[in-house]
Amino acid sequence: MTNLLSNIxxxxxxxxxxxxxxxxxxxxxxxxxxxxxxxxxISIMDGIKTHLQTVIGTKNNVTLPMSxxxxxxxxxxxxxxxxxxxxxxxxxxxxxxxxxxxxAARLGAIVDVLECEWGTAFVPANVEEQLQKHGxxxxxxxxxxETSTGVCNPVQAIGKLVKSTGALFLVDCVTxxxxxxxxxxxxxxxxxxxxxxxxxxxxPGLSPVSFSEQAVAKLLAxxxxxxxxxxxxSMIINYWEGKTRAYHHTAPINMLxxxxxxxxxxxxxxxxxxxxxxLAVHKQLIAGLEKLGLAMYVQPEHRLxxxxxxxxxxxxxxxxxxxxxxxxxxxxxxxxxxxxAGKIWRIGLMGHxxxxxxxxxxLAALAACIA
Amino acid sequence: MTNLLSNIxxxxxxxxxxxxxxxxxxxxxxxxxxxxxxxxxISIMDGIKTHLQTVIGTKNNVTLPMSxxxxxxxxxxxxxxxxxxxxxxxxxxxxxxxxxxxxAARLGAIVDVLECEWGTAFVPANVEEQLQKHGxxxxxxxxxxETSTGVCNPVQAIGKLVKSTGALFLVDCVTxxxxxxxxxxxxxxxxxxxxxxxxxxxxPGLSPVSFSEQAVAKLLAxxxxxxxxxxxxSMIINYWEGKTRAYHHTAPINMLxxxxxxxxxxxxxxxxxxxxxxLAVHKQLIAGLEKLGLAMYVQPEHRLxxxxxxxxxxxxxxxxxxxxxxxxxxxxxxxxxxxxAGKIWRIGLMGHxxxxxxxxxxLAALAACIA
Numbered sequence: 076m077t078n079l080l081s082n083i084x085x086x087x088x089x090x091x092x093x094x095x096x097x098x099x100x101x102x103x104x105x106x107x108x109x110x111x112x113x114x115x116x117i118s119i120m121d122g123i124k125t126h127l128q129t130v131i132g133t134k135n136n137v138t139l140p141m142s143x144x145x146x147x148x149x150x151x152x153x154x155x156x157x158x159x160x161x162x163x164x165x166x167x168x169x170x171x172x173x174x175x176x177x178x179a180a181r182l183g184a185i186v187d188v189l190e191c192e193w194g195t196a197f198v199p200a201n202v203e204e205q206l207q208k209h210g211x212x213x214x215x216x217x218x219x220x221e222t223s224t225g226v227c228n229p230v231q232a233i234g235k236l237v238k239s240t241g242a243l244f245l246v247d248c249v250t251x252x253x254x255x256x257x258x259x260x261x262x263x264x265x266x267x268x269x270x271x272x273x274x275x276x277x278x279p280g281l282s283p284v285s286f287s288e289q290a291v292a293k294l295l296a297x298x299x300x301x302x303x304x305x306x307x308x309s310m311i312i313n314y315w316e317g318k319t320r321a322y323h324h325t326a327p328i329n330m331l332x333x334x335x336x337x338x339x340x341x342x343x344x345x346x347x348x349x350x351x352x353x354l355a356v357h358k359q360l361i362a363g364l365e366k367l368g369l370a371m372y373v374q375p376e377h378r379l380x381x382x383x384x385x386x387x388x389x390x391x392x393x394x395x396x397x398x399x400x401x402x403x404x405x406x407x408x409x410x411x412x413x414x415x416a417g418k419i420w421r422i423g424l425m426g427h428x429x430x431x432x433x434x435x436x437x438l439a440a441l442a443a444c445i446a
Numbered sequence: 447m448t449n450l451l452s453n454i455x456x457x458x459x460x461x462x463x464x465x466x467x468x469x470x471x472x473x474x475x476x477x478x479x480x481x482x483x484x485x486x487x488i489s490i491m492d493g494i495k496t497h498l499q500t501v502i503g504t505k506n507n508v509t510l511p512m513s514x515x516x517x518x519x520x521x522x523x524x525x526x527x528x529x530x531x532x533x534x535x536x537x538x539x540x541x542x543x544x545x546x547x548x549x550a551a552r553l554g555a556i557v558d559v560l561e562c563e564w565g566t567a568f569v570p571a572n573v574e575e576q577l578q579k580h581g582x583x584x585x586x587x588x589x590x591x592e593t594s595t596g597v598c599n600p601v602q603a604i605g606k607l608v609k610s611t612g613a614l615f616l617v618d619c620v621t622x623x624x625x626x627x628x629x630x631x632x633x634x635x636x637x638x639x640x641x642x643x644x645x646x647x648x649x650p651g652l653s654p655v656s657f658s659e660q661a662v663a664k665l666l667a668x669x670x671x672x673x674x675x676x677x678x679x680s681m682i683i684n685y686w687e688g689k690t691r692a693y694h695h696t697a698p699i700n701m702l703x704x705x706x707x708x709x710x711x712x713x714x715x716x717x718x719x720x721x722x723x724x725l726a727v728h729k730q731l732i733a734g735l736e737k738l739g740l741a742m743y744v745q746p747e748h749r750l751x752x753x754x755x756x757x758x759x760x761x762x763x764x765x766x767x768x769x770x771x772x773x774x775x776x777x778x779x780x781x782x783x784x785x786x787a788g789k790i791w792r793i794g795l796m797g798h799x800x801x802x803x804x805x806x807x808x809l810a811a812l813a814a815c816i817a
Contacts, residue, residue: 077710079493080703083486085478092696096479104475104700107456108467108649110778115454122450142651143514143676146695150676178675272696278479280513280651280698303674304549305514305521322783324517325463325643327651329475330701332451339448407481412693 086401087428089437090409091222091382092250093272093279094425096337100277103336104329111326119335120315120326126338127283130275130346131248131267132258137286139315140271140334141306142327145249148268148282150178152245153216154303155286155294156266159183161213164242166202168193168228169221170413171247179216182302187212193414194224194384196377199232206240214243220251222273223412225373225384225421227251234263243290249273252283253341254353254381254425265290271330274353274381276426277337280330284308341426353380356429360422363438367445372419381429383422384415388445393417396444404440457772458799460808461780462593462753463621464643464650465796471648474707475700482697490706491686491697497709498654501646501717502619502638503629508657510686511642511705512677513698516620519639519653521549523616524587525674526657526665527637530554532584535613537573539564539599540592541784542618550587553673558583564785565595565755567748570603577611585614591622593644594783596744596755596792598622605634614661620644623654624712625724625752625796636661642701645724645752647797648708651701655679712797724751727800731793734809738816743790752800754793755786759816764788767815775811 088095109116120139127138141151153175157163163184165175168191179186189205191197197217206212215237219230230246237244243265248257254274259267265287272279286294286308294301294309301307305324313321341349357380361371364385372384387393393410397420400406409421422437459466480487491510498509512522524546528534534555536546539562550557560576562568568588577583586608590601601617608615614636619628625645630638636658643650657665657679665672665680672678676695684692712720728751732742735756743755758764764781768791771777780792793808 077707079490080474080477080707083477083480083703086480086484088479088481090481093479093481093699096700101476103451105472106451106454108459108464108643109454109457110459110461110464111650113457113772113778119450143518144695144698147514147676150674154674174675181671181673181675183673270696272479272699278698278700279482279696280701300552302552302554303521303525304545304552305518306676324515325641325650327515327649327701328464328643329467329649329704330651330698332454333700336448336451401484407484 084405087406087433087436089423089428089433090407091421091423092270092425094276094423095427096278097276097340097427099336099340100333103332106332108328111328112320112322116328117320119331123331123335123338124315126335126342129342130253130338131283131285133260133285135285135287136316137291137308137312140281140283140331142324143282144279145268145270145282146174147306148270148284149175149247151282151284151306151308152266152268153178153182154306155301155308156214156243156245156290157182157184158297158299160185163187164189164205164212164215166197166215166217168195168197168224168226169218170223171218171221175216194226194372196226197228197233199229199236202233203236206236211240212242214245216245218247220248220379220382222250222382223415225379225382226377227379231262238263243293250379250382253349255350259285271334271337274426275337275341277333280327281334353424353429356424356431356434357383359431359434360424363434367438367442381423381425383424385420385422387418387420391445393420399444400440406437406440408437455776458777458804458807460794460799460804461778462792462794463641463796465647465794466798467649468647468708468711468798470707470711471704474703477703479699482699483691483693487699488691490702494702494706494709495686497706497713500713501624501709502654502656504631504656506656506658507687508662508679508683511652511654511702513695514653515650516639516641516653517545518677519641519655520546520618522653522655522677522679523637523639524549524553525677526672526679527585527614527616527661528553528555529668529670531556534558535560535576535583535586537568537586537588539566539568539595539597540589541594542589542592546587565597565743567597568599568604570600570607573604574607577607582611583613585616587616589618591619591750591753593621593753594786596750596753597748598750602633609634614664621750621753624720626721630656642705642708645797646708646712648704651698652705724795724800727795727802727805728754730802730805731795734805738809738813752794752796754795756791756793758789758791762816764791770815771811777808777811779808
């Protein structure tokens with residue numbers, strides 16, 4: 076082991092992700108590498124698929140981790156489901172909605188954007204009005220848990236409106252999956268992607284994706300090839316499904332071990348218990364922050380349990396506080412992103428990080444650093 | 447640890463990749479996850495860059511691992527360097543050349559293909575003729591070490607011809623890097639990509655990429671945005687370079703630890719010693735195969751040390767032999783790919799796999815299975 080790696084200081088990861096990694100996941104990452112066509116490895120792939128279906132709340136056959144980080148999942152959904160000239164509506168209230176706009180536009184979609192104020196959640200009636208006045212759309216996309224603002228969007232209510240128009244409904248669950256209820260089928264979501272480094276408590280590197288039958292039908296009915304070979308689901312499906320298991324690209328074997336172990340930890344604890352734990356530490360954090368005189372950025376009814384945004388107190392050098400937290404307390408919290416830089420902090424309570432003793436630690440450290 | 451993961455049988459990986467992983471790399475994968483903007487993690491990124499420059503033989507500032515497997519590196523080079531209507535020449539003599547054609551065509555390039563017989567290497571004079579008759583091209587692409595056939599293409603000689611026309615020269619070094627000399631700058635290569643799971647003996651999941659100044663200039667002079675957000679180097683550079691380290695996507699932290707450790711192992715041993723070791727086991731393998739009455743598929747002067755293709759002996763059920771090797775001896779070797787399925791076996795001697803005792807093992811096991 077080189078000094079550079081042996082000198083890594085274990086850090087309490089309370090930013091917007093990565094989160095603290097389960098011990099079981101670290102152990103899994105170091106298991107012996109197998110070939111990507113080894114029948115035993117394929118049985119692990121099958122295990123990942125079944126676990127993912129449970130955590131995502133779907134029976135979709137096309138449910139698999141893409142070989143890239145969460146943004147590769149975003150790219151996967153758009154590049155497979157959009158053809159040039161398709162009319163797309165992106166509902167934006169944060170950085171990750173903006174990213175969706177960018178990706179869709181690069182693919183030649185006609186992109187309409189409905190934006191609501193950052194830090195607030197979408198009101199379904201406004202989405203309904205947009206759909207009626209400017210639709211129909213081929214696809215409507217929204218972020219469930221906006222990591223940049225800490226806002227939870229009402230995906231289920233919006234899904235009903237979108238599906239009544241026949242459009243595909245695409246939802247970013249990068250931050251929400253494994254930390255609060257996500258029920259893809261019940262919410263009528265057609266394409267969903269997530270990341271491993273948030274509430275699943277696996278290191279970054281993979282992006283779980285699931286496609287409904289309607290989404291798969293749209294993919295298979297394309298007039299043009301998917302303009303991205305690496306993320307072309309029409310080929311990748313053949314590696315994850317069926318008997319042939321045709322080689323597409325060499326799967327990231329050890330990261331997939333890690334994901335399997337992470338999903339297993341979540342399901343061993345049980346989804347209801349996991350969600351309850353996230354909610355409990357969220358409440359604990361808010362109570363503690365209020366005692367420190369710090370105010371939350373988002374109204375109570377729209378707050379995410381796993382991503383807490385805090386309005387910066389006046390006169391505080393926010394970067395210096397984060398630096399001190401990291402250097403003196405080995406705790407990482409997040410800065411504001413994009414237009415919210417210098418306006419908020421972001422404290423993540425994701426997966427293995429979401430423990431009462433971690434909340435106590437960050438509150439004590441924050442108190443020391445802003446004093 | 448679940449049974450599924452604890453029951454993995456350690457396997458001698460002698461296929462076309464993944465190869466056996468260094469112990470140091472397994473240990474690195476399990477080091478504590480840091481945030482992707484943590485200054486200490488950034489120092490590891492800097493270490494990776496310096497190590498990569500040495501192994502690739504380049505001073506290119508833009509030298510970094512992309513967050514995907516080798517094929518993501520292929521996609522990265524094409525999607526950043528090609529704009530719709532660009533004239534591209536792909537030199538094809540195997541599956542990975544075909545993949546290049548596919549990717550370039552999806553991006554709207556005008557793709558010319560010069561193909562030579564699979565199992566043989568390109569003759570520079572034929573490339574010269576193509577360039578003179580059908581050029582000029584915006585970009586010319588070739589695979590250095592064709593993993594599907596075991597052939598080494600004369601990249602240096604072809605580079606001279608390509609560069610005299612002013613075209614960008616793109617080379618796939620997925621299988622060659624770290625197992626035989628690769629000197630990007632001396633060979634006048636403008637864009638190079640590789641993978642971690644071959645001679646670097648790290649699990650699959652990352653793709654080292656390097657761009658020359660001419661390649662970066664082409665990227666920065668694009669008239670259109672890179673049509674792939676996830677692989678857009680014009681943005682990713684800002685995370686890997688300079689003082690700002692602007693967030694693009696969350697880097698695959700633990701895989702990057704693994705890559706750093708792998709590069710460190712290679713450089714500790716020393717590149718000349720590493721190349722010599724690959725060559726020595728290659729000779730050992732061939733001598734042993736000949737004793738078994740098995741014939742090599744490629745002529746001696748074009749053989750790759752790390753990927754050995756063997757013509758199937760008559761009357762052998764090749765899949766059954768591979769199954770027996772895996773089940774009875776825990777050794778994985780590769781089948782033929784594409785048109786070579788059912789015609790060859792592929793034995794990889796890559797990185798940590800390239801040891802004399804492993805060659806002895808596979809020879810003994812093969813002898814038992816084909817008897």
